[in-house]
Amino acid sequence: MEPLELEEAFVEPLELEEAFVEPLELEGAFVEHNSIHILRRICQVIYSQFGLAIHQNDHQARRRFVEWAQNEIAVVPDFHKRILFSDEAHFWLNGYVNKQNCRIWSEANPQVYVETPLHPEKLTVWCALWAGGIIGPYFFKNDEGHNVTVNGDRYRAMITNFFIPELNNHDVQELWFQQDGATCHTSRATIDLLKDTFGDRLIPRFGPVNWPPRSCDLTPLDYFLWGYVKSLVYADKPQTLDHLEDNIRRVIADIRPQMLEKVIENWTSRLDYIRASRGSPMPKIIFKM
Secondary structure (H helix, E strand, O other): OOOOOOOOOOOOOOOOOOOOOOEEEEOOEEEEOOOOOEEOOOOOEEEOOOOEEEOHHHHHHHHHHHHHHHHHHHHOOOHHHHEEEEEEEEEEOOOOOOOOOOOOOOOOOOEEOOOOOOOOOEEEEEEEEEOOEEEEEEEOEOOOOOEOOOOHHHHHHHHHHHHHHHHHHOOHHHOEEEOOOOHHHHOHHHHHHHHHHHOOOEEOOOOOOOOOOOOHHHOHHHHHHHHHHHHHHOOOOOOOHHHHHHHHHHHHHOOOHHHHHHHHHHHHHHHHHHHHOOOOOOOOOOOOO
16 A cells, blocks of 8 residues: 555555655654644545545445455454564655655654655565464565565565465465555456465455455554554665664564554444444554553
8 A cells, every 4th residue: 555656566446655754753753733633524535645535435335345354263262363464664764754655643743854755765565463473574576586566466576485385384275365456456367366275265356255345444564564664764864775684674674563452443443433333444544551
């Protein structure tokens, strides 16, 4: 879910570009200046940090998904612990934080982070998160080892060469796989590749089970992982992409199983809220320990 360039990788319907976001710094964590508050409305909620709106048509898709998920949990009580949630994020070397993957909020008054290069260096990172752990991080690089953004071919190469081999230690027959509606995720070639492993146990946009659009409040990587990681990896102000990559690997490796259990259990509470509110987004996206 992400990016500044309108590239194949993360563009979802009605999502806007992120170029207007002003980077900020607070005690090593980076916060969005225009992302602090949420305007609550019954039929439409505007998230300023995303630059997008939750529309009335989305409510029905969200209600349908929540009803399906809760029905599955009623039959298999630990069903929510069998879902692999996945997502990508950009990590800019200069600490720039984009509108979609920054959920680092602070009650303190942040200080403006001035440096904003036109084309800052960045890493594009993929992870999958579930109750059993985190698969990744995976850093998208080309054949020469240079950092690149993600497109369909690179995403499918990641699935084939990294993700599927990592699943060998797990009982894949019990796991479901979730991804958002980015074009590289939902192309027929990608869905066919994932079906070879998961069959119909897929939760993408327009898949066997439809993932509702603009539902970052239901994605553990959005409501927890990316914000948590970004709040820590810039603390020592990395000066190279290799240093930033090492920090990302270290922070993710240090996330304890007990923390993930709380994050996934919180997901069921989110289902309850969305069902009770008839598909409305949560007033507070961030999960706080």
